[in-house]
Amino acid sequence: MARRLDEVSRTFSEYLLVPRLTGKNHLPKNVSLKTPVAKFGRGQSSPFSLNIPFVSASMQSVSGTEMAIGLSRLGGLAFVYCSQAVELQASMVQKVKTHKAGFVPSDSNIRPDTTLAEAIALRKSTGHSTMPVTHDGSRNGLLLGILTDKDYWEYEDDLRRPVADFMTPKENVVFGAVGLTLHEANRLLRKHKKECLPILEEDGRLQSLVFKKDYIDHMNNPDELLDGQKRLAVGAGVNTHDYRERVPALLDAGADVLCFDSSDGFTEFQKEAALWIRKRYDHSVVLGGGNVVDGDAFRYLVEEAQLDFVKVGIGGGSICITREQKGIGRGQASALMAVVAERDKYYAETGTYIPVCSDGGLANDTQIIIALAMGADFVMMGRYFAMTNESPTPRIAISGRMYKPYWGEGSNRARNWQRYHAEEESEAANKFEEGVDAYVPVLGPLRDVMAVTVAKLKSTMCNMGSLTIREFTENAVLTRISEQSFVEGGTSNVFTFDKNLPREA
Numbered sequence: 001m002a003r004r005l006d007e008v009s010r011t012f013s014e015y016l017l018v019p020r021l022t023g024k025n026h027l028p029k030n031v032s033l034k035t036p037v038a039k040f041g042r043g044q045s046s047p048f049s050l051n052i053p054f055v056s057a058s059m060q061s062v063s064g065t066e067m068a069i070g071l072s073r074l075g076g077l078a079f080v081y082c083s084q085a086v087e088l089q090a091s092m093v094q095k096v097k098t099h100k101a102g103f104v105p106s107d108s109n110i111r112p113d114t115t116l117a118e119a120i121a122l123r124k125s126t127g128h129s130t131m132p133v134t135h136d137g138s139r140n141g142l143l144l145g146i147l148t149d150k151d152y153w154e155y156e157d158d159l160r161r162p163v164a165d166f167m168t169p170k171e172n173v174v175f176g177a178v179g180l181t182l183h184e185a186n187r188l189l190r191k192h193k194k195e196c197l198p199i200l201e202e203d204g205r206l207q208s209l210v211f212k213k214d215y216i217d218h219m220n221n222p223d224e225l226l227d228g229q230k231r232l233a234v235g236a237g238v239n240t241h242d243y244r245e246r247v248p249a250l251l252d253a254g255a256d257v258l259c260f261d262s263s264d265g266f267t268e269f270q271k272e273a274a275l276w277i278r279k280r281y282d283h284s285v286v287l288g289g290g291n292v293v294d295g296d297a298f299r300y301l302v303e304e305a306q307l308d309f310v311k312v313g314i315g316g317g318s319i320c321i322t323r324e325q326k327g328i329g330r331g332q333a334s335a336l337m338a339v340v341a342e343r344d345k346y347y348a349e350t351g352t353y354i355p356v357c358s359d360g361g362l363a364n365d366t367q368i369i370i371a372l373a374m375g376a377d378f379v380m381m382g383r384y385f386a387m388t389n390e391s392p393t394p395r396i397a398i399s400g401r402m403y404k405p406y407w408g409e410g411s412n413r414a415r416n417w418q419r420y421h422a423e424e425e426s427e428a429a430n431k432f433e434e435g436v437d438a439y440v441p442v443l444g445p446l447r448d449v450m451a452v453t454v455a456k457l458k459s460t461m462c463n464m465g466s467l468t469i470r471e472f473t474e475n476a477v478l479t480r481i482s483e484q485s486f487v488e489g490g491t492s493n494v495f496t497f498d499k500n501l502p503r504e505a
């Protein structure tokens with residue numbers, strides 16, 4: 001006879017937090033949201049952590065290059081989607097890694113005999129107004145001068161003349177030598193009131209450029225998530241079919257964290273793929289997997305597949321119809337609490353802490369807060385990020401409001417990219433979908449949307465007398481609420497107007 005779990009499957013909105021003593025030091029400005037991603041031993045720190053506990057889902061309609069750059073600047077991480085060709089995913093990862101590193105290779109270079117018209121055309125196509133002039137127009141040629149948009153008047157000057165007539169010649173250019181630190185380069189920019197500092201090899205060849213705007217940008221993003229080479233961090237989704245080609249390509253491109261993207265991770269497929277990765281790269285790769293909804297599956301992925309972190313959630317995603325199509329899943333709060341309990345047991349037994357990620361079904365900031373209080377080290381979201389300007393889909397006006405398309409990875413729309421289907425899915429995949437193709441309202445820039453979530457989270461953490469995510473979980477006291485207290489929690493007997501949805505411009 002089938003085994004039956006006694007408890008009811010619960011969701012986040014069925015719980016509230018009971019405040020604990022707030023001390024005078026429990027102020028949002030003192031709160032740290034740093035949280036581990038890679039497993040670590042007792043008394044050690046995690047080899048890879050986030051500065052805010054948010055990651056974006058490995059989905060076509062969520063995690064492209066722009067999302068990855070935007071989110072890691074704020075301290076989180078995007079998992080660039082794997083439902084695309086290996087080369088395309090690797091090139092997205094590479095774009096994030098080369099986005100800004102302090103010393104950037106110059107990608108708009110001209111020769112001294114380039115005409116002003118050609119230089120202006122290049123500026124318009126790249127958006128870069130500073131162009132090094134090198135002897136052969138290459139990025140590592142001998143530097144002869146610098147042309148910026150302050151050196152000419154587009155509608156007054158003769159556009160047929162060579163840029164040599166307009167550029168600041170090398171003898172008047174302030175430059176640095178290879179070997180200079182970023183700190184020293186920024187000091188030179190400040191001292192000489194410059195926007196851009198070329199870095200030259202001993203023989204006068206151009207090596208890279210340092211920009212004042214990058215320094216300002218860095219100062220505006222104190223939580224930026226950087227790798228050891230000061231490049232933005234980025235994650236990537238992987239699957240259990242083509243990992244032998246995909247994983248090496250992603251790691252070569254610089255991916256910092258990999259994660260299996262699967263609706264049900266309690267499989268031998270995931271174990272086999274994970275062990276292949278471990279054999280080839282050992283524990284130098286931060287590798288997560290899932291999704292699971294109970295302690296047995298958690299144990300399997302940790303002990304048998306040697307994963308660094310485990311993702312929890314089946315069927316709770318906003319675009320997900322797995323539960324109604326296949327009858328598998330579990331209420332997200334129950335699933336998370338079961339896995340966290342097993343994780344804590346595993347930690348007590350072995351001294352190894354395995355971070356847990358709650359994935360999907362977070363419909364508002366309160367649910368994010370409850371998930372973290374219940375013991376998730378970080379949360380993965382799709383819909384939340386799909387609603388921001390940084391998601392890779394176009395804005396569409398519908399009845400005067402702005403929307404963006406958002407579709408599940410198990411929908412036919414997402415599956416269309418595949419040249420072949422996985423063995424374990426091939427039969428089913430053609431016959432039914434596990435995700436829908438939908439629209440979500442546009443909320444604006446990721447930075448603004450995230451600022452509100454972070455402010456609420458920090459404020460609640462202070463209510464719970466906590467300054468770290470760990471303390472938050474340890475201090476949390478949760479209470480189940482009745483349907484009536486749920487109603488009581490909303491506004492009552494007053495009229496409100498929805499100010500959130502922006503009107504069409």
Ligand code: IMP
Nearest residue numbers: 057317318320361382383408409410435
């Ligand atoms: P959301 O944040 O509620 O929108 O859920 C996003 C999560 O839903 C993802 O991280 C995946 O775990 C899951 N998901 C993505 N696509 C599908 C699908 O087509 N069917 C079921 N679950 C999906």
